[in-house]
Amino acid sequence: MADTSKVTDMFIQTLAQIVGKKNVITKREDMLSYCGDESPTSTPHYPDVVVKPANTEEVSRVLVLANAEKIPVTPRGAGTGISGGAVPIHGGIVLSLEHMNHIKEIDGDNFVVVAEPGVRLMDLCQAVEAQGLYYPLYPGEKGAFIGGNVATNAGGMRAVRYGVTRNFVLGLEVVLATGQVVRTGGKYVKCSTGYDLTQLLVGSEGTLAVITEVILKLSTPPGLRELLWVPFTSLRQAIKTVPEILKLGVPVIGLEFLEKDIIDMIEGYIERKIPFSEYPAFLLVILEGNSSDEVYDSANKIAGVCTGNGAVDVYIPTGEHSKRELLEAREKMFPAIRRYDPIEVVDVVVPRSRIADFVSRVKEIAIRYKIPITAPGHAGDGNVHLHLMGRGVAAQEWKDNVPKMMDEIYSAGVAMGGTISGEHGLGYEKKKYLPIAMDDQRIDLMRNLKKVFDPNLILNLGKIFDVE
Numbered sequence: 001m002a003d004t005s006k007v008t009d010m011f012i013q014t015l016a017q018i019v020g021k022k023n024v025i026t027k028r029e030d031m032l033s034y035c036g037d038e039s040p041t042s043t044p045h046y047p048d049v050v051v052k053p054a055n056t057e058e059v060s061r062v063l064v065l066a067n068a069e070k071i072p073v074t075p076r077g078a079g080t081g082i083s084g085g086a087v088p089i090h091g092g093i094v095l096s097l098e099h100m101n102h103i104k105e106i107d108g109d110n111f112v113v114v115a116e117p118g119v120r121l122m123d124l125c126q127a128v129e130a131q132g133l134y135y136p137l138y139p140g141e142k143g144a145f146i147g148g149n150v151a152t153n154a155g156g157m158r159a160v161r162y163g164v165t166r167n168f169v170l171g172l173e174v175v176l177a178t179g180q181v182v183r184t185g186g187k188y189v190k191c192s193t194g195y196d197l198t199q200l201l202v203g204s205e206g207t208l209a210v211i212t213e214v215i216l217k218l219s220t221p222p223g224l225r226e227l228l229w230v231p232f233t234s235l236r237q238a239i240k241t242v243p244e245i246l247k248l249g250v251p252v253i254g255l256e257f258l259e260k261d262i263i264d265m266i267e268g269y270i271e272r273k274i275p276f277s278e279y280p281a282f283l284l285v286i287l288e289g290n291s292s293d294e295v296y297d298s299a300n301k302i303a304g305v306c307t308g309n310g311a312v313d314v315y316i317p318t319g320e321h322s323k324r325e326l327l328e329a330r331e332k333m334f335p336a337i338r339r340y341d342p343i344e345v346v347d348v349v350v351p352r353s354r355i356a357d358f359v360s361r362v363k364e365i366a367i368r369y370k371i372p373i374t375a376p377g378h379a380g381d382g383n384v385h386l387h388l389m390g391r392g393v394a395a396q397e398w399k400d401n402v403p404k405m406m407d408e409i410y411s412a413g414v415a416m417g418g419t420i421s422g423e424h425g426l427g428y429e430k431k432k433y434l435p436i437a438m439d440d441q442r443i444d445l446m447r448n449l450k451k452v453f454d455p456n457l458i459l460n461l462g463k464i465f466d467v468e
Helices: 009-019 056-069 121-130 146-152 197-201 235-247 260-270 292-308 320-331 333-338 352-369 395-415 431-437 440-453
Strands: 049-051 073-076 093-096 103-107 112-115 169-175 181-185 210-217 224-232 252-259 281-289 343-349 383-389
Touching: 009 049, 009 056, 056 073, 056 093, 056 169, 056 210, 073 210, 103 121, 112 121, 121 146, 146 210, 169 197, 181 197, 224 235, 224 292, 224 320, 235 252, 235 281, 235 292, 235 352, 252 260, 260 320, 260 333, 281 292, 281 320, 343 395, 352 383, 352 395, 383 395, 395 431, 431 440
Parallel strands: 049 093, 073 093
Antiparallel strands: 103 112, 112 210, 169 181, 169 210, 224 281, 252 281, 343 383
16 A cells, blocks of 8 residues: 655655756645645545656656655546545645646647647637637636646536547546556557556546547537527426527537526626526526528527426627626636635536426435535536535534535435536545445456556545555
8 A cells, every 4th residue: 555654865866867856846835735635524634745747758767766665656637626536634745746748749630639638728729729629628717737637537518419528538548557658549549459548547536547649530510509598487487498599400519507506606697687686597508500591490499398398588698708708707616615615615417308307305314314415417418516505504403414415415416317427527525425326346346457557656645535
């Protein structure tokens, strides 16, 4: 097992020889930003040392050293996750990839971009768009690193049409715990050659290898985008409309549902009103198309379905400023909710047809335990983002009841054919609930894979599941 007692002065000096003294942090007061993530319940865990390599060779040399001494290593990107995946719960080394932030190539002929893991999502999108190309995924956090998106298989609002991060990863360069550099995949879109190691590594949360380069698939940018903001008199009525919208076959890229309690929180945060905010429930529909005729025709079809299912109105913002304001309001949802600490975040995904049933079940659980729950989500892919709200709840009642509620919520989602995380990952905060979604046989299979990739068990120890 990993051992932090070997992080001696001599060990730290050797790290400094590899990455440079200025790229090694040992003072506790300088480490705080590397001790947690955006999880609302995250407790800071201090590493023994933070190391910031500049390239794959330095990553490899650091891992060779750590593996020899069996010292835990926590790979870290921007720290924007909310499951504790990049938190050094066993101390040791935080391997921050923030200096590996270069876009190595934008290949327009093959529609790919090759990037280091520390490239921010917003920078990658801007760079490829400047070349007339398009990376369509938008998990919701512009400052997230590409490496973190890959490590967690991030999704987001556009998954209805484009899928999640794994659908765009064509190849990887990774460093194993032993320091061995491995390349998987390449600039091609088809492969039937052996096991697909690329897809195994996507979503593995840094437990199998450290990502040092990513090859991502690109496309051409859409011609136009349109938004529809649709108020309903009940959430069930809104969610019931979703399958009918999807059956139209129109180019929907995002389909969100929200309730009034969330809208009220967002309005308070952004200090401006959102159209029709007096109604109980809403759908936000995002369309893309190549021409104005295509987009307007699609919008009219969706509007017809919504009004036929009891929508109060269909608001289509005019002008890019109005569209941007509406999207930004949705993007501010999590920081708006964060102001109501304590909160707990749940990321269940169920079949789209069961969203209404699942949300109803969750509301029953909330009433029984007398702890409010908000329930926005990605209606188009069944990903429901629940927030247990603790403001006004007695501290002991919160402490006693939240774990019971989480267990019931996850069990309800799995019973409806879903699973416990759609895009946030498990990290260390949600790993205790994994047995609800997977039997011992599958968990043991993953443990055995972990031991093959990481025989001394140093990489992101204590994440997803425990290994001894």
